[in-house]
Amino acid sequence: MISGFLRCGRVKESLWYFERNPFQNVVSWTAAINGFVQNGLDLDAMKLFRRMLESDVMPNDVTFTSVVRASARLCDSGLGMSIVGLIVKFGFEHNTSVCNSLITLSLRLGEIDFAQRISNRMEKKDVVSWTAILDMHVEMGNLKEARRIFEDMPERNEVSWSAMIARYSQSGNAEEAVELFHRMVQDGYYPNRSCFASIINALANLKALQAGKNIHGHVSQVGLEKDIFISSSLIDLYSRCGEIKDARLLFDLISEKNVVCWNSMVSGYSQNGQLEKAKELFDKIPKTNTVSWNTLIAGYLENEQCDKVFEVFNQMLLSGEVPNKSSFSSIFCACATMASLEKGKNIHGKILKLGLQYDVFVGTALTDMYAKSGDIMSSKKVFSRMPEKNEISWTAMIQGLAENGFAEESLILFEEMERNNSSLIPNELILSAVLFACSHCGLVDRGLWYFNSMEKVYGVKPNSRHYTCLVDMLARSGRLSEAEKCIETMPWKPDCNTWAALLSGCNKYKDDRIAKRAAMKLWEMADENSSGYVMLSNVYASAGRWVDVLNTRKFMKEKGLKKISGCSWVEVRNQIHNFYSQDGNHSQSDEIYGILELIRSEMLAV
DNA sequence: GTAGGGTTAG
Structure with missing residues (x-):
């Protein structure tokens, strides 16, 4: 009777019967405790466990597996450790099921060494143990080792498949997740709801609308469409593919909405540039959490409404919600965009109080903010103290140095990155910063070498920005014909900046012939945009060709183009x-x- | 009567 109520989520009724049962034993206590755990009422489960101990009923291995699961979700390290103490006291430290749940508990508490010690000492390992151990290696940052364990496991079930697929999707490896999913189905396993949620998540990352729709169709057929995890993923999928109306349709269908699906929908609107709708929906969320606030803040940041970013951040503080690393990294990005050094420094102080300065996202945003505000010393200081750096951190520092006039130092740093971090592969942003630095240092040959190695060595196809850097580099050093040839042969349509780079080189080296051709191109391109004309008139002005300056200005006036004033x-x-x-x-x-x-x-x- | 896997922000 009790377990029947529990399965239906009727915890109160089951407890009513439990309290009135005069013949309580380990099994009935454990069933009641597990009822709470199954329904996410972890604190109640722990309270009941304490009452059980007070009634002098001895817990067994099943009791402990339930209790450990509850304390893992509560993420309370003191509580967790006292449970470990009890497990040893009652002699269940060698039980496979108990150890399995202990590994997960340790991972949740960030005690990876402890998790490893448990797994090393285990006498018997089953499919659950191997799945937990797989997770442990992901937590240690070694996805490859996790995969190796997955492949070598003596036995697999849908949960282990699901775990591996989820981990690939979560670490930005959506293609691998999809491939594994196909293999899983081919091998005859039937994906469960967790697995569907993960695969939809992977497809959302790939913006694979059609494949996503296929899964959606299947999920509806088997009646899982209303599962809160699956529908939240589907909302995300449709939003990312620009199908915001379908996303909203799904959202409205969910009868019992939780904060995650609200957040998904808010995020959907802001990803599609509909900030007003995002804000409207945000205001209707019954109980917001940190992610809700971060979603809105990120939305305003993405849509370049920095004043709103600060406004919402202040509201967040006033509401009593504590900002986390994600909130701060958005705020520092906004400060960087506005070059708002004073505000950034103030908020930097808050970071130190919360102990978030060692986070890689926060550190990168801070490095970038100081560099963009011209405070390169502080930028370097933050960067050098970061215990963990990713490719974005390196890009921010290398680019920051180059743009602040420390081109040589920027190149030295790039070399250091290549030397000491074999796992970091230079991306297109870093390479464009490197070319920029070479150009500003006058290191043309080295710049050319990097440019020519882009595809061969780094596997990055040069984009139009790289070509503009190359033209700029050649033009600055007076190699004007080469620069012009480069524009003519580049696989991209040159934009205003590319021609302007050539033109300013012509101006410096007084090459009228090429200047005229570049100027003509700028004339042609500048129809809707005044910047080409402005640049042209500046080139004429610095050459003292005042008649041409006047003609250009006159022409601009006739066309109704206004120079955007400097600010x-x-x-x-x-x-x-x-x-x-x-x-x-x-x-x-x-x-x-x-x-x-x-x-x-x-x-x-x- | 049990353990391992799932959604949103960065």
Whole structure:
């Protein structure tokens, strides 16, 4: 009777019968405890376990497996360790099932060494043990070893397949996840709901709409469409493929919504640029969590609404939600975009208090923020203290150095990265930073070598940005014909920047012939965009060709093109002060110019 | 009466 109620999720009724049962033994206690665990009521399970001990009923191996599972989900290290103590006291430390759940508990608590010690000492290992051990290797950062264990396991079941597929999908290896899924089905295993959720997740990452729809059809047929995990993944799949209406349809079908599916839907709207709808939905979430806030913040960041990023972040703090590494990395990205150094420094202080400075995402965002704000010393400091660096961290630092005028140091760092981190393969962003650095150092031959090695050595196909860097590098060093030839033969349609790079080289080396051709191209391209004309008129101006300057400006006026005025800004006490090159002067400009004049006269007097 | 696998942000 009790277990029947538990299976239906009717925990209260089952407890009512349990309390009134005069013949309680280990089995009835364990059944009741497990009822709570099955229904996610882990704290209640632990309370019942304590009552069991107080009633002098001896727990057995089954009791412990349930209790350990509950304490793993509670993620309380003190509680976990006291359970371990009890297990040893009652002599179940060699029981396979207990050890299996202990491995998972240790992994949840971040005690990987402990997990390893348990697995090494186990006398007998079953399919559950091997699945837990597989997970342990993923946790240690060794997906390959996990796969090896998976392949060598004496026996596999749908949970072990599901685990391996999920791990591939979660570590950004969606293709491998899909391949494994196919093999699983071929081998005659039937995927369960967890497996469907994982494979939909992988297909969402691949933006494989048709394949996703096929799985969706199948899942509906077998009545799993309303499973909360599966439907959340499906919402994500449709959103990522731009089918936001279908995503919403699915969302509306879910009768018992949890915070995850709300977050999925909010994320869907913001990924599709519909920030107002995202905000509207966010405001309706019955009980938000950190991810909900982070989703909204990331949405505004992605859509370049930095003021909103700060606004929502402040609301998050006011609501009492504690920001995590993800929130901070978004905030620092926003600070970097705005070059808002003062704000960034303030928030940096908060990071230290929360102990998040060693996180790779946070560290990378901080490195980038300081570099983009021109504080290269702080950027270097943060970078050098990062205990773990990924390719994005290296890109931020290499690019930051190059763009702040430390091109040589940037190249030295790139070499260091190649030397000491064989697992990091330079991506297209790093290579474009490297080319940029070579160009600014005047290291043309080295730059050419990197450019020519891109495909052969690094397996990266040069994109239009790389070609622009190459043209810029050749033009800066006066190799103008080569630069022009490069534009003509490049596999991409050259854009304004590419021609402008050539033109400014012509300007520097006074090559009228090529300049004219480059200028013509810019004229042709600049129809809707004034920047080409502006650049052209600047080139004429610096060559002293004032008639041509006037003609260009006149032509721009006739076409109704307006030069986008230059703007710079400084931040004083959390407030941004803008200065425009044309109109829209600062409200205190009289005062500012007065002080500037004062400083100037004092400098002259020295 | 049990253990291992699942969804959202970065």
